[in-house]
Amino acid sequence: MVQTNSLDSKPTPINPFDLKAYLAERRAQVEAALDQALALRYPETLYEAMRYSLLAGGKRLRPILCLASCELVGGSPGVAIPTACALEMIHTMSLIHDDLPAMDNDDYRRGRLTNHKVYGEGVSILAGDALLTYAFEHVATQTQGATPERVLRVIAGLGKAVGGEGLVGGQIVDLASEGNPDVTLETLNYIHNHKTAALLEISVTSGAILAGASEAELDTLRQYAQRIGLAFQIVDDILDITSTPETLGKSVGKDITAQKVTYPSLWGLEESRCQAEQLIEAAKASLAGFGELRRPLLAIADYIVARTY
């Protein structure tokens, strides 16, 4: 990206990467693909409930990471679009189920009523189940331009990131830790490595797997993902304290109300910000071996921590 300086006819590279434009373009691409992947059909209640949460906006960070990592290792983003959609379906399923009264009991999400407040608990549980199922089906049936071996590897990776060794495992430990003021840093790390970082990791690696990345490239991407994943969670904990429902689109102050141990409650706000920044720097450093194409992933890393200011 190059801008013309009005006082000088020579172009000056003052804005090496326009993240805002990049994210907007990618987000539009993902929104369109999601809308198409999950068209309204019979039984409408189910598809309306699925679409209500799936198409409720959001940053689409996971799909965008998937597409960016696919391009990073020389793939065409088209090969990763079904997986990008699947990542968002899985993420949405986890939000719908987490918001249920039997779990976090949240009334608002992304500035709107949560799924079960609109459709009732039974439909919400089923909408989550259908989104989770459809994620796997969509990758299996819609991926084009990758070998079946790579598609299977992505499906296996998605499964690991969601099940007992991933998201669900993290959520179980999170539920069990609520109201316990003696939760250790080790447990807190377990919760977030599984509840948040695991899905971010497969978001980053899946796009690269489909594009045929080497094992060394995948190791590097895994490092990057783990670091931004933890930073992301620290930032989320900070925002729960410092943000407003208007800015965040969901309830704030929940962690304190629920007496949850969080990074800020263990480290304080300043140290938490500092840790997040260090993680982001380390994440960016791990990509040093890649060339120009790493710019989106560098910018996304910065963007994650920038949300706290």
Add this chain to the structure above:
Amino acid sequence: MVQTNSLDSKPTPINPFDLKAYLAERRAQVEAALDQALALRYPETLYEAMRYSLLAGGKRLRPILCLASCELVGGSPGVAIPTACALEMIHTMSLIHDDLPAMDNDDYRRGRLTNHKVYGEGVSILAGDALLTYAFEHVATQTQGATPERVLRVIAGLGKAVGGEGLVGGQIVDLASEGNPDVTLETLNYIHNHKTAALLEISVTSGAILAGASEAELDTLRQYAQRIGLAFQIVDDILDITSTPETLGKSVGKDITAQKVTYPSLWGLEESRCQAEQLIEAAKASLAGFGELRRPLLAIADYIVARTY
């Protein structure tokens, strides 16, 4: 199978297929594979909840159909064992979620307290999510001896059988129809074709897909499966009226209490039995082109309708 007649030294073929022994052997094989597939690990609460329902007995009809259809077309059952386990994980997930207070609100299943009565609703929702996820992961990572294309086709088929076009779609329409005395036969068929028959269909076809069945063979197996699937549901409706909680291991009379339209409520008990028997005969007839190896599938078809007497 040949038995010796004690009055005559010549063996007489009086028992051409010992279904009881076949089912017992297969069931033991499936139980062992399930136990191994889902070993207890951290976080224990989650795995205990998953294992509580997954290893609670049951007929293991879906896995056994999968293994039998694999052998029918000349495959070794080993290739289908991970898929057989996945089918039972999916079936178990659907039972756990269906039993929740927000759905059918059942306290007993297979003679024991339902999952959420033991572990609480939050853990039960998550245990179902993890079982569903693990089903796909298990097929993707554990299937040996089949091409990746076939494994992907099975994963796609499982997805279709579970999501909005399968199990979940059927359950949504079922929930919406409860207490409505004007439910038509068409809607009732929709519910059961999706809630029950779809998973039975992929149970039968998946084993054959992994073994490399032709499209014509798969069409035939699909016919068989659709017929036993509908018969199975008619029989379930009959048993809800005629059986006891002790025999069935779950509550009975629920359909009448919930004012559900069922096959017996539309047709009466006698006509329902008659329809189930006709479906079973048609199912068996559709396998005419297969040889000796079809005997387990013939016997299983008979077994489904025999449960009503």
